[in-house]
Amino acid sequence: MVFYPPSWVPKLPEVPDTVSIPDFLFDEHNGRRPLNQSWDPFTCGLSGRTRSAQDQKTQVDHLARALNKEFGWKVNEGTEYDKVISVFAFNTIDIMTLNWAVHRNNGISSPVNSVYNADELAYQLTNSGSKSIFTVLPLLQTALAAARKVGIPKERIYLCEMPDITTVGMKMPSGFKTLTQLIEQGASLPPIESLTWTVGQGARQTAFLCYSSGTSGQAKGVMISHRNVIANILQVKTYDQIERDKNGPDYLEVALGLLPQSHIYGLIVICHVSVYRGDQVIVLPKFDIQQYLRSISNFKINVLYIVPPIIISMVKNKHLLTNFDLSSVKSIFTAAAPLGKEIAQELTDQYPGWKVRQAYGLTETCTAVTSSSPHDIWFGSSGSLLPGCEAKLMTVEGNEITGYDQPGELWMKSPSVVLGYLKNAVATKETFVEETEGRFMRTGDEAVFRKAPSGNEHIWIVDRMKELIKVKKGMQVAPAELEACLLDHPAVADCAVIAVPDDWAGEVPKAYVVRSNHVGLLESEAMTRREICKYVEGKKSKHKWLEGGVEFIDIIPKSPSGKILRRLLRDRDRMDRRKQRSKL
Template sequence: MIFKSPSWVPKLPPPPDSIPVSEFILNEKYGRRSLKDSRDPYTCGLTGKSYSTEQIRARRDDLAKSLREELGWQVSSGSAYEKVGVIFCLNTIDLMMISWAIHRLNGISSPANAAYSPSELAFQLKTSRAKCIFTCSALLPTAVEAAKIAGVPEHAIYLCPVSDPSPKAAQIPSGMKNLEELISRGKGLLDLEDQIWSAEQGKIQTAFICYSSGTSGLPKGVEISHFNIISNVLQRTTFEAPWRKQHTNDATEVVMGCLPFSHIYGLVLICHTSTYRGDQVIVLPKFDLVNFLKSIEGFKIYELFVVPPIVVLMTKNLEVLRNYDLSSVKFLYTGAAPLGKESVMAMQSVYPDWQVCQAYGLTESATVVSSTSRADNWHGSSGSLLPGAEVRIVSADGKDIEEYDSPGELWVKAPSVVIGYLDNEKATKETFVEDQHGRWLKTGDEGEMRVCPASGNEHVWIVDRIKELIKVNGNQVAPAELEGHLLSHPYVSDCAVISIPNEVSGEAPKAYVVKSNGVGKTVDEEAAKREIMEHVKKHKTKYKWVQEIEFIDTIPKSPSGKILRRILRDSDRAQRKKQCIYAKI
């Protein structure tokens, strides 16, 4: 069965396929909110500095002119793959402008994770064929070392101003250019020639190369076209339009921008979609709880875009939250990883007026496939399909599942599904498949469709990553489900669940727990482990019982909030190999 968006969702208007994404975002001609009715797109949450949409357009063009002179990039000559710029930087109000300046020269922007080591960044520089790097002083040592490894000349490293209250000390090499110098120089250069694109060029021209592990394996460069980004912006805007028009008279909103703009969630959902709708993004260089709360209070933020670890941190620090006026918040959106129902209920017990909503998407779907409607919030679900998105639930033997409440792998078809993986035909063929119904993205996620009892609408429910599901006597146990339950225990500050070998059941769940402050001081650690295990036994069926608990200092996570269970699994397996031990039930 092919599932589609509910009947109440307006039909998706045809996304334009012959323009760059920045023209779509910044030009009223293509349907964005009028400039006179828009807020400044990006405002620094620490200093209050911002630029208008018109200023961003001008800065984009001046930077592009300067890059033309610096790197020899021409609008109408040279392959896009010869004009790749990597952006390795903390969040700033200029990050989207830099990408759009690269696009103005028909080049490609490749955002990089600010947590990368030199070798990880060098891998992206090499495989994306980067010719320049935009970075900041806090990340400069890593950028310089990576550039040496990848063969990017130091004179092609450019510094961006970042309002970071505690930057790492960095020695700025003599002669290294900064962003403002480039823009200032560009003002005196000849204007750029027009970009003249043919029909459907936007579908095949890469706008971004973002890195993802896909369904498995090493990081791969995901080629995201201009059309992909434009489509998802239109999908999300169309999906939310009825509610915004009815309840706020289509007023603009102030939203939180603390998540990494290098991640697909921040890149598309926060940066591009908000600007197209005339909303204002309050930009923080990185997440910090106090600055996060100060920004909400100071800028009267209406909508929070976060990830599950931030929600968990908030629920564990309610005494800190009470020191700030958060009354402006009406919606909290979370994505990038499943959020347990327990965390939702804990948040709403303190802030009952907040709607806690979820969305589902991948880098390969650029980005959102389904989202909670503000008019149809079913806690635990990832909402309904956006217009233009279609989903199949496919069993392990490749058959379509026709029933509700039956799990299988999610396959997605949408105009936002990306071109494929850069220079990796094998992975592209394995992940993107074509049949008589079109081209499908095999997500690697276990999910199912359910019908909401209150609204009658179909909702997407994500169970977990297929490769991370724990098989206990043939029963599937989702780590995310157990993690959500464990977090409701007062002794648990954070946690992750992995599979461990079991000589009877094949596998069993093991929990890594960051203990709360009292454990080990007022409460014995072994007694705490027993209480946490009993907490699971009281609420979960036997095959879901946690068989081992190990206390650790931190749970390894990506900047987007995904738990890096592979790191914990590898550590556990290495330890078991030494000791030759099995879990016992």
Template sequence: MVFHPPAWVPQLPIDPPDSVTIEQFMTSEALGRQSFAKSRNPFTCGLTGRTYSWPEMTQRVDFLSRALGKRLGWQPNEGTPWDKVFAVFSLNSVDYLTVLYAAHRFSGISTPANAAYSALELQHQLTSSGAQAIFTCTVLLETTLKATRAVGIADDKVFIIDVPGAPEAVQKAASQQHATVDQLIAEGSKLSALKPLKWTKGQGARQPAFLCYSSGTSGLPKAVMISHRNVIANVLQIGTFEAHGRKKNGIVTQVEIGLLPFSHIYGLVVIAHSGSFRGDEIIVLPKFELETFLAAIQRFRIQILRVVPPIVIRLLRTQDICSQYDLSSVRFLYTGAAPTGEETLHDLRTIYPKWSFGQGYGMTETSTVVCTTSEHDTYDRSSGSLVPGAKAKIIGFDGQEVTKYDTPGELLVQSPSVTLGYLNNEKATNETFVYHDDGRWIRTGDEVIVTLAPSGNEHIVVVDRIKELIKVKGHQVAPAELEAHLLTHPAVSDTAVIQLPDENAGEVPKAFVVLAPAYASKSADDVAREIAKHVEEHKAPYKWLKGGVEFIEIIPKSPSGKILRRLLRDQEKAKARKSGSKL
């Protein structure tokens, strides 16, 4: 059975164009973007207030491209896209998209890199993508140079993006050794304009715009080839879906937070592209610091917070600080990248009763959003409804297609935003992107159910990664469910749940807990028993923490907030090997 968007969701206003670049789409009123007359400045620095209008940003792209063409020897209609690849390894900046689009002016490819990477991890991305140059920021320059020198990228092909925060003397020293974006723009303003691109029909659907790296469940991250049309399609899908709720609230344009890394698909497409396409203003912050975050909401009167679950927990646990700031402008809090538990949202609603809450679900491989929440149809349990143009199948654990509500299975998705595949990894591509009689689908690896919300609309509830489900005596236990419940206990500041092998049950859950400061002086054994009892009083016996409770300093997470349970499982296996036991 194929599931579709609810009846209230309109069709896409146009077929996603396949012969224009992302930048051309984003700056063309004829293709549906908010008129420039009604648009706010797309990006404003939340620390300094630095901002550009859309025409100013477009000119910066133009001048930057001219300078890069001269320095790198690139021409718009010569060579292949793979001859013109550069990386962006930086914290968020108002010039982040300016830099990404510069590659597209040459029909090239940009590859955003996770700012948390080590030099070795960055080296892997530079090598596998074939990057010939890189943009970074001052605080990441040392890491960058270790990686670029290891792969043979010359120092004069390392450029600097202005990100506030580094000492002025450090920034000045870096700019004397490496050209900055502003220096390149000044240089390009004196050069001749580039020749316009000459694209053939369908080139935007066939050609990668971005190489974004998916964390995967094992091994090194894989490069996902995301076409121009993939991003264009998802921007249209998100905008069309959310327009209904915005209209009911009388919203033409709004101000939203640009905190999540633009190197991550959530920050890149949902925030940086979809928001600015609708004429919204994105308040850019380079990293999460609670008081800076709160101050930006207060100063810029931010209305929508697109965040990840760890930030939601911080808002809950730091009311002594949050209450010092005026957050009355906030209307809608939206979470993605990982599920947020119903209990957590309930607790947050008691503090901020005027806020609405929604969630969404997507992947790098779907160029982000598959399902999302409209402000007029919220349901705490779910990740929303399918966006226009997307279809879903659920394959049950018996291998058959699910035809009933509330029946679990693996989610498969068909959408114009589903990407081209993995670069130089045919095996992974064939395993993930599959063909049925009705076309090409992506296997998400996530267990979901389709259910009817109180509104009567179909919603998708994401249970957890199938590979991470804990199987206790034939029952399936979702780590995310236990984590959400544990976070309601006052002793738990943060948590992750994994499976341990068990002779009798097959597997049992074990919780790793970051202890709340108020409990630091109490007996660890007593607190562990109290936490375990908290689960036993509310959950079925097969969900009890038979694997124990272990206190740790920090839960390993990706920059987007996903818990890296695999690292905890690897640590448990290492401990087991050391002790001589089996795991």
């Protein structure tokens, strides 16, 4: 049984396949809000630095000219994989200018998680084929270390400026070109040649290489086409248009741009959709609750694009929130991890006028495929399917589920479903399946469809088949990656990593470890735990540390085929937590 969007959802307009992302965003013939009627696309929430929509378009053009000369690119020669750059940075108002300038040259932008260490960054540089790094001053040393590992010369590292408040005590080093210098240089260069695309090129050509934590091993490069991005822009815009129209034809929003621009949620839903609609995005480099609340008050932000840990922080700091004017907020849009019904209700009780909406999507679906509407909110659900989306649920045995309230693996079909994984045909074949009804993406998430009180079909994400651990701000940890790291430690004979709940992060990794015979009889468990945790901390980024702890176990439960039975370990952890609470 294939599930479709509710009848009230408007039909998806035709998604063009001969238009690049920057042309779609800035050419008014493509349906975007006229530039002179749009608000400033990006404004720094710390410094107030901003630019108009027309200036944004001009700067993309100037930076495209400068990059063309800097790298000796030929716009319509070679493939997009000859022109790959990596963006290893915190949020700034210039990052999207950089991305679109690369696209204007028929190139690829590969956003990098800012928490990566040098080894993780080096892997992405090598796998993506990047020949240059655009970074920020606080991350420069990590970028330099990774560049040395992969042979990228220092002169191919560039700096994106950040507000002075974020670089206090840091001296701007010599020998690095900045984005501002490149944009100024481009203003005096001749225009570059126009894109000469053939029919269907937008659907075939990669625009972004975003890296997704897979179910095993290293992160995989997700090939996102121009048409994938354009499709999701139109899907989100179309889904929300009825509600926005109720506010009149001139209605625009001020949106929060806090989530990382390297993460698919921040990259597409916040940065691309907002610009196309003519909205304004207030950009913050990272979460600081005081700066966050001050920005809402100062810039009269209407919609908060956030993740559950931030909502939890708001609920736990009620008295702090009363010190700021948050009356401009109309809605909250949360995704990247499930939001509990209780937390959603508690926030609504605190601010009854706010609409708390939840969405669901993946890097592999180029963001949102479901969303709750302001007129149809059902706490705990991830809303209804967006226009152009189709879904079905499959049992472990491969049978299609034909009714409500029956869990199964969620398979998604959408024009936003990506091209596949870079240099990984096996994973691509396993994840993207050709069916009679078309090409579906196996999400690895267990879901159910239920009828809401409104009568509309809603989707509930009930478990995770892929076993990814979703940490704060949308970051993910693959248990298999940590397990491979742990098995290199001499004290570990076998292990399994699971997600355990955490008030702040939502989820954190916890390791169950079978100790090896190398562990001496006189070595205490506490000492061995500390050694194992320190070992992981020396090898992995902070969000991958074993914040859930290390617990020793006699044997790791596994199926006859050798698959770790994580559900049994999660049950054991829940039971242990209940016992601890009962003793208090």
